[in-house]
Amino acid sequence: MARPKATNNKVEINSKRYIVSKTDADGIIQYGNDYFTEISGYSEEELIGKSHNIIRHPDMPKLAFKMMWDRISKGDNFIAVVKNLTKDGSYYWVITDFEPKMDSITNEPVSYTAFRKAAPQKVINKIEPIYKKLLELENEGGMKESEKFLREFLDEKNTTYDKYINDVVGNNGLFKIFFTAMKKIFS
Numbered sequence: 001m002a003r004p005k006a007t008n009n010k011v012e013i014n015s016k017r018y019i020v021s022k023t024d025a026d027g028i029i030q031y032g033n034d035y036f037t038e039i040s041g042y043s044e045e046e047l048i049g050k051s052h053n054i055i056r057h058p059d060m061p062k063l064a065f066k067m068m069w070d071r072i073s074k075g076d077n078f079i080a081v082v083k084n085l086t087k088d089g090s091y092y093w094v095i096t097d098f099e100p101k102m103d104s105i106t107n108e109p110v111s112y113t114a115f116r117k118a119a120p121q122k123v124i125n126k127i128e129p130i131y132k133k134l135l136e137l138e139n140e141g142g143m144k145e146s147e148k149f150l151r152e153f154l155d156e157k158n159t160t161y162d163k164y165i166n167d168v169v170g171n172n173g174l175f176k177i178f179f180t181a182m183k184k185i186f187s
């Protein structure tokens with residue numbers, strides 16, 4: 001299937017709803033809730049069995065997904081602000097909590113679930129210019145350049161990625177309550 005060409009059309013996400021998808025250990029989609037399929041523009045049949053990069057937006061820096069995979073494959077969750085691509089080339093911004101499920105005996109990943117909420121505009125305003133810079137650096141010199149920039153950006157603020165993102169998305173308040181509740185429902 002050809003990749004949709006990204007347009008400037010923004011899809012507004014209902015801030016009261018959540019978008020959930022689940023993959024196997026290789027990132028192949030196994031499940032999506034109704035709102036996931038509705039917003040993506042694809043049917044359930046078109047999504048199940050596909051790599052989750054089917055909704056990858058070209059504006060996303062590679063580094064975001066590298067950091068995410070490094071973390072979840074080791075059994076830790078990862079929160080990120082993500083710009084996604086719909087079937088017709090539109091985009092939408094979400095705050096995503098990626099959660100691994102590990103085998104209790106082997107401690108290897110069994111599946112991953114992503115919980116998403118609409119990203120408020122003030123969150124997008126903070127993250128979008130950083131992603132633009134990371135992508136620009138990746139196009140010029142590869143991921144080692146974007147990694148270096150992010151490390152220096154965080155060092156300068158005397159913070160870590162987790163602290164920074166929790167601060168930007170307000171994960172100590174409402175989002176924390178939401179993600180905790182979602183994990184209970186889906187576990």
Ligand SMILES: Cc1cc2nc3c(=O)[nH]c(=O)nc-3n(C[C@H](O)[C@H](O)[C@H](O)COP(=O)(O)O)c2cc1C
Nearest residue numbers: 021022023027052053055056057065084112113114
């Ligand atoms: C549970 C789960 C949910 C994911 N959700 C998204 C998503 O919403 N958007 C996205 O671009 N990638 C998502 N990914 C990451 C993709 O699998 C993939 O790594 C990413 O799109 C980068 O694609 P690429 O490696 O082909 O560049 C998800 C992965 C997992 C395990």
